[in-house]
Amino acid sequence: MNIVCVGAGSMAESMIHGWINKRILKAEDIAVMNKSDRDRLELLSDEYGVKIVQKERQELRNADFILLAMKPKDVEAALTDIKDNLTGNTVIISVVAGVSIETIQKHVGNFPVARAMPNTSAKVGKSATGVAWSKYVTLDQQHDLRDLLSSIGSVTVVDEKQIDAVTAVAGSGPAYIYYFAEAMTEAAIANGLSPADAKRLVRQTFAGAADMLQQEDFAALRKKVTSPNGTTAAGLAALERNNFKGIVGECVKDAADRARALGREFE
Numbered sequence: 001m002n003i004v005c006v007g008a009g010s011m012a013e014s015m016i017h018g019w020i021n022k023r024i025l026k027a028e029d030i031a032v033m034n035k036s037d038r039d040r041l042e043l044l045s046d047e048y049g050v051k052i053v054q055k056e057r058q059e060l061r062n063a064d065f066i067l068l069a070m071k072p073k074d075v076e077a078a079l080t081d082i083k084d085n086l087t088g089n090t091v092i093i094s095v096v097a098g099v100s101i102e103t104i105q106k107h108v109g110n111f112p113v114a115r116a117m118p119n120t121s122a123k124v125g126k127s128a129t130g131v132a133w134s135k136y137v138t139l140d141q142q143h144d145l146r147d148l149l150s151s152i153g154s155v156t157v158v159d160e161k162q163i164d165a166v167t168a169v170a171g172s173g174p175a176y177i178y179y180f181a182e183a184m185t186e187a188a189i190a191n192g193l194s195p196a197d198a199k200r201l202v203r204q205t206f207a208g209a210a211d212m213l214q215q216e217d218f219a220a221l222r223k224k225v226t227s228p229n230g231t232t233a234a235g236l237a238a239l240e241r242n243n244f245k246g247i248v249g250e251c252v253k254d255a256a257d258r259a260r261a262l263g264r265e266f267e
């Protein structure tokens with residue numbers, strides 16, 4: 001199996017890191033290209049041993065998979081740029097937020113296209129990835145696609161219309177968690193801890209809770225921490241008073257709406 005990453009930014013790098021770490025792909029089976037930042041390609045090549053797509057673009061013509069990983073505004077230019085080098089056997093995997101399979105096919109024709117929404121935890125093999133694909137993706141290609149994606153984390157197959165929700169929850173999700181961690185750290189410092197201790201405690205609290213989440217029901221876990229009339233109850237009451245669930249609801253809804261708007265903007 002080989003893949004060309006068209007777009008070589010943070011998402012592509014997280015996936016490359018995961019693939020090489022899990023040995024699902026060898027570095028020489030991965031090639032990268034972008035719009036103009038040659039230094040970035042050299043850096044990825046030095047760091048991971050991946051190839052850089054050459055002027056003749058043979059790598060694109062030989063690709064089993066092409067990963068589309070540029071910002072939505074750049075998709076049209078990227079597809080226009082590569083379309084003459086595509087062959088019918090190549091599956092395009094787009095991780096671009098919002099942009100539909102139909103929009104991609106409008107630019108390149110009836111190619112097998114999959115829309116995947118991973119997150120940057122792919123770097124440590126823990127992406128929560130949602131994926132949908134077009135009818136042109138064969139069973140063998142679906143199998144390879146699942147192998148590729150499951151090597152960087154969990155895979156949830158969804159209808160394409162659900163991908164915007166996956167984007168809002170799982171694609172963007174790590175940023176909400178990081179923001180919560182920042183807020184916890186600031187609060188810890190405000191309550192008298194040193195910045196170094198605050199960071200260490202918050203980091204481990206998140207890591208431990210993330211492991212526990214794998215084992216039990218979320219609410220059951222919360223209840224085990226919450227003693228009647230204790231400290232956790234007092235903390236949670238403040239979250240409730242301030243409509244924490246409403247805030248999170250709005251956060252996910254706005255992100256999903258933005259994904260849909262991006263889709264309309266670039267269709």
Ligand SMILES: NC(=O)C1=CN([C@@H]2O[C@H](COP(=O)(O)OP(=O)(O)OC[C@H]3O[C@@H](n4cnc5c(N)ncnc54)[C@H](OP(=O)(O)O)[C@@H]3O)[C@@H](O)[C@H]2O)C=CC1
Pocket residue numbers: 006007008009010011012033034035036037038040069070071072074077078079081095096097117118119120171172
């Ligand atoms: N970051 C994340 O957590 C996630 C991102 N995504 C999606 O992944 C996509 C990429 O995001 P991210 O990696 O963060 O973005 P980055 O800004 O880090 O990287 C974008 C890359 O696209 C390249 N690019 C731009 N235009 C073209 C073009 N015409 N042809 C080839 N390459 C091009 C850029 O090259 P150059 O620098 O030369 O311009 C750059 O390498 C987005 O659509 C986003 O929605 C999905 C899930 C999670």
Ligand SMILES: O=C(O)[C@@H]1CCC=N1
Pocket residue numbers: 097167171172
């Ligand atoms: O912020 C974004 O638009 C992208 C999509 C999901 C994560 N990052």
